[in-house]
Amino acid sequence: MQRSMSRPGNHVMKSYETYADMLFRIALVHLGSRQDAEEATQDTFIKLMEKAPEFKDAEHQKAWLIRVITNHCKTMLGRGWRKREVKLEGAEPVTADSPEDLALLQLVLALPVKYKSVVHLYYYEDYPIQEISKILQISASAVKMRLQRGRQLLKLELKGAEPQ
Structure with missing residues (x-):
């Protein structure tokens, strides 16, 4: 059996290039903070690397990533420190x-x-x-x-x- 010559993580890099913007937008909608959205997006791709699930197709992978980031955002919103966080009005311009x-x-x-x-x-x-x-x-x-x-x-x- 011949091993694949692709480097580990190539699939994650391709997934990042394909889905990062969409996942960031989803996280931004949930969290309302650019920094938190960036963190959630990074954490989602880390989970993809750690879990390395097998996907049937690109749509299955996309749905999995959306589910992971949505759940992660819910977890972030439930953290005690976030509930006490003070938002700066107008600090994050939305385009x-x-x-x-x-x-x-x-x-x-x-x-x-x-x-x-x-x-x-x-x-x-x-x-x-x-x-x-x-x-x-x-x-x-x-x-x-x-x-x-x-x-x-x-x-x-x-x-x-x-x-x-």
């Missing part, structure tokens, strides 16, 4: 194509985590409901309900922001 897109993105970032996750995966990462269900390990009906409630919250915020 968008237009002022309207920026305003909407900021509203999405302000949603509770369970709504923010599904809204981000559905609208910004273009995942269908069934895929989000698998990634977050919740039922499709739970995804639909969270999308509906997230949209309702966004609609309320947008109505409140309109000049009277």
Whole structure:
């Protein structure tokens, strides 16, 4: 049996090049901090190196990485030090194509985590409901309900922001 000549970690490097930006955006949506999002992204790739799971295809790997980073973000949010952390207003600029897109993105970032996750995966990462269900390990009906409630919250915020 002939051994593969590829260096260990080549698959991780290729995965990093392919998925790092998407995973960073997901972490940023969850955590709201560039530094925390960078840490979560790094930790996700470290876990990929440590676990070295076998994937059926690229979509299976992508779903695994999203699940890992989502769970890691939830863990980070649950840490006691993070709950006492003081946020600096305006310290992390969020970029968008237009002022309207920026305003909407900021509203999405302000949603509770369970709504923010599904809204981000559905609208910004273009995942269908069934895929989000698998990634977050919740039922499709739970995804639909969270999308509906997230949209309702966004609609309320947008109505409140309109000049009277």
